[in-house]
Amino acid sequence: MLFLKFCCNVQVKDSDTGFVLFKPPTSIDLPADLKAGDAFDILLPMSNLKAELRKAGKSGKVDMCGCIADAVGREFKSDWQTIDV
Numbered sequence: 450m451l452f453l454k455f456c457c458n459v460q461v462k463d464s465d466t467g468f469v470l471f472k473p474p475t476s477i478d479l480p481a482d483l484k485a486g487d488a489f490d491i492l493l494p495m496s497n498l499k500a501e502l503r504k505a506g507k508s509g510k511v512d513m514c515g516c517i518a519d520a521v522g523r524e525f526k527s528d529w530q531t532i533d534v
Contacts, residue, residue, distance in 0.1 A: 457491060459498065462512035462529065468501055491515060495532070502534045509534060 459468040476490040483489070502511060511534050515527040 457515055457517040459513050459515055460526075461502070461507065462514075464507075466505055467516075468498075468505070491517075499532065499534050507534050 457470050457473065459470065461467075470491070470493060474492040476492065481489070502513075510531050512529050512531050514529045516524055518524045
C-alpha cells in the first residue's frame with residue numbers, strides 16, 4: 450500500500466459529521482510504502498481533537514474512529530474508541 454500525501458478523517462458514531470485532518474504528524478515519513486501487517490500512528494493531541502468536537506456541538510462520551518485511504522482509494526479504519534469530550 451502506498452501512502453503519498455496525508456489527509457485523514459475522524460468519524461463520530463451516530464453522526465454524519467466527519468472531521469478532516471490535513472497533514473497531522475505521523476510516526477513515519479510520507480510518502481511511504483507499507484507492507485501487509487505494517488502500521489503507523491497519527492499523532493494528534495487529544496486536547497485539540499476534543500476542542501474541535503466541542504466546537505461541533507459534541508459533549509460527554511463520544512465514540513470515534515480514525516480513517517485513512519491509500520493512493521488507490523482503499524479505506525482503512527482504526528478500532529472505535531470512546532473519549533470523554
